[in-house]
Amino acid sequence: MRRFIAGAVLCLTWLGPAQDNAGLAKDYFLTIGGGYAPSGNQASLEANVLFFQQVLVERQLADRPHSIYFADGFDTQKDLQVQQLKPSDAPTVLQQLASIFRLDNNDLFYRNHQVPSISGGIRSSEIRSGLESIRGQLKAGDRLIVYVTAHGGSARADDRDNTSITCWGNKPLSMTTFSSWLDELPRGVTVVSVMAQCYCGGFANTLFQGGDPEQGFATNTRCGFFAQQTDLPAAGCRPDVENDEEYSSYFWGAFLGRSRSGKPASGIDSNGDGRISLAEAHAHAVVASDTIDIPLRTSDVFLRRFSRIPGYELAHVLVKTEESDEDQTTTAADPVLSPPNLTQMTGTIYEVAARGRPDETRIVVGLAEKLQIPVSSTIAELTERYTRQQQVVREARRAGYRRGRGSSSRRRLMAEIVEKWPELENPSQWAGSDLLAEENQAAFANELQQLPGFAEFIQGQQDRERARERALDAELSEVKFRRLLQQLESIVLAENLALVATPAVVEHFRTVVAAEEDSLGKL
Numbered sequence: 001m002r003r004f005i006a007g008a009v010l011c012l013t014w015l016g017p018a019q020d021n022a023g024l025a026k027d028y029f030l031t032i033g034g035g036y037a038p039s040g041n042q043a044s045l046e047a048n049v050l051f052f053q054q055v056l057v058e059r060q061l062a063d064r065p066h067s068i069y070f071a072d073g074f075d076t077q078k079d080l081q082v083q084q085l086k087p088s089d090a091p092t093v094l095q096q097l098a099s100i101f102r103l104d105n106n107d108l109f110y111r112n113h114q115v116p117s118i119s120g121g122i123r124s125s126e127i128r129s130g131l132e133s134i135r136g137q138l139k140a141g142d143r144l145i146v147y148v149t150a151h152g153g154s155a156r157a158d159d160r161d162n163t164s165i166t167c168w169g170n171k172p173l174s175m176t177t178f179s180s181w182l183d184e185l186p187r188g189v190t191v192v193s194v195m196a197q198c199y200c201g202g203f204a205n206t207l208f209q210g211g212d213p214e215q216g217f218a219t220n221t222r223c224g225f226f227a228q229q230t231d232l233p234a235a236g237c238r239p240d241v242e243n244d245e246e247y248s249s250y251f252w253g254a255f256l257g258r259s260r261s262g263k264p265a266s267g268i269d270s271n272g273d274g275r276i277s278l279a280e281a282h283a284h285a286v287v288a289s290d291t292i293d294i295p296l297r298t299s300d301v302f303l304r305r306f307s308r309i310p311g312y313e314l315a316h317v318l319v320k321t322e323e324s325d326e327d328q329t330t331t332a333a334d335p336v337l338s339p340p341n342l343t344q345m346t347g348t349i350y351e352v353a354a355r356g357r358p359d360e361t362r363i364v365v366g367l368a369e370k371l372q373i374p375v376s377s378t379i380a381e382l383t384e385r386y387t388r389q390q391q392v393v394r395e396a397r398r399a400g401y402r403r404g405r406g407s408s409s410r411r412r413l414m415a416e417i418v419e420k421w422p423e424l425e426n427p428s429q430w431a432g433s434d435l436l437a438e439e440n441q442a443a444f445a446n447e448l449q450q451l452p453g454f455a456e457f458i459q460g461q462q463d464r465e466r467a468r469e470r471a472l473d474a475e476l477s478e479v480k481f482r483r484l485l486q487q488l489e490s491i492v493l494a495e496n497l498a499l500v501a502t503p504a505v506v507e508h509f510r511t512v513v514a515a516e517e518d519s520l521g522k523l
Helices: 002-014 043-058 093-100 124-135 175-182 200-207 247-253 278-288 298-306 349-353 358-370 379-405 408-420 427-432 438-449 454-500 503-516
Strands: 027-034 066-070 080-083 108-111 143-153 164-167 171-174 190-195 222-226 317-320 327-330
Touching: 027 043, 027 124, 043 066, 043 080, 043 143, 043 247, 066 124, 093 408, 093 427, 093 438, 124 171, 124 175, 143 200, 171 175, 175 200, 190 200, 190 247, 200 222, 200 298, 222 278, 222 298, 222 503, 247 278, 278 358, 278 503, 298 454, 298 503, 349 358, 349 379, 349 454, 358 454, 379 454, 408 454, 438 454, 454 503
Parallel strands: 027 066, 027 143, 143 190, 190 222
Antiparallel strands: 080 108, 143 164, 164 171, 317 327
């Protein structure tokens, strides 16, 4: 069954809509980027959009229709938060004083964004109008690629998948609303989403009409690649542009062989067919990125809704029979309703990985290598190591909290400073202090370092930073475990799909996978 699905995917991929060399099909691009206010409109969001534009140029796709909605649009006010480059040497005495007195970050400044060729701002009304304009141009066989690099909002408790894109003015654009707009596109148009905002996994449900599984599949094929799960914040959104550790930098960078910051990428063409597919770009991002993200594809969400693994904890799934329109809600471990020949979550990591598609195998092998776990390890051994890693994370967080709680050394040092130099008690008056004049800063720094509390303060800073780094390293390892387990689960769920779902559901899954396996324009 697994080989048959793979064959169908390969055939459908070759016939995909990305090519327009016959003049019959065309790619359209819609980019939604930026923050909800100047304070939330970080320079990295601008850099992401500029990088995507560069990707399209180098892939010879810059002439395709591309509607860009960014931040406040055409407004000339300063809307972008930027962090000045920090010197690589030791902090200045002014920076040390600012740290001791806990002053706000003073290396931020604002300017107007510099995204060229925009269509407007990141406002629901403007995005809606843009989609309506695109709709008038689309025809069957065309493809709409939606890229979101913005902020996102979590869902309400009563509808956990209805997350949102946070538009300018802190206004939410919900998944269900956006999905209803996609419902208006012509039949035969494929929609591919690449989203990197917090809680973006909820938008995988645009797979369904109105984003609601109860309404059935959308009439046009939709797939997507999402930086993060439905209930978790995503990495990125920084006022500096030097650090590009975020999902879409790796995803789009896969098509150029380098990330946004120029970090080289290799080994992306996992099936060796001479082209980079969207799924292979996703696999590269999953393996290469060191972030808190646990990325997923539409097919991952699809499988968790319609398939199951016996004796294994999964969310409830909805299965429709041809004889009845009623949904049958079952659990993955239900021994009565589960066919006896379902594949179980057993065997070695390699045995499961070998049954997946090449891009899936790359994720499994690549993450196992990063975690230094032999692929000969069993799934049970992997799960046990994951449990131990979760304990490591909890202990690292507790240790970091204990070290981070106390600010007594900082307060003692601040009191010593004010006692010796009363004029420094009010930071707003520092600018007029002779002590901090440029020609006197070296002498003042020497005297500051001689204070009894200075060494203790610096040691405390270093201890807290080491604790923070240990906690972050532990968390990033835990995230890689979760990425690895998610991929292994998807491979097994795909094997079981045909045994628990209707032929129509299985066929739609193949269509979704085929769209995910397509590429980005011509080679």
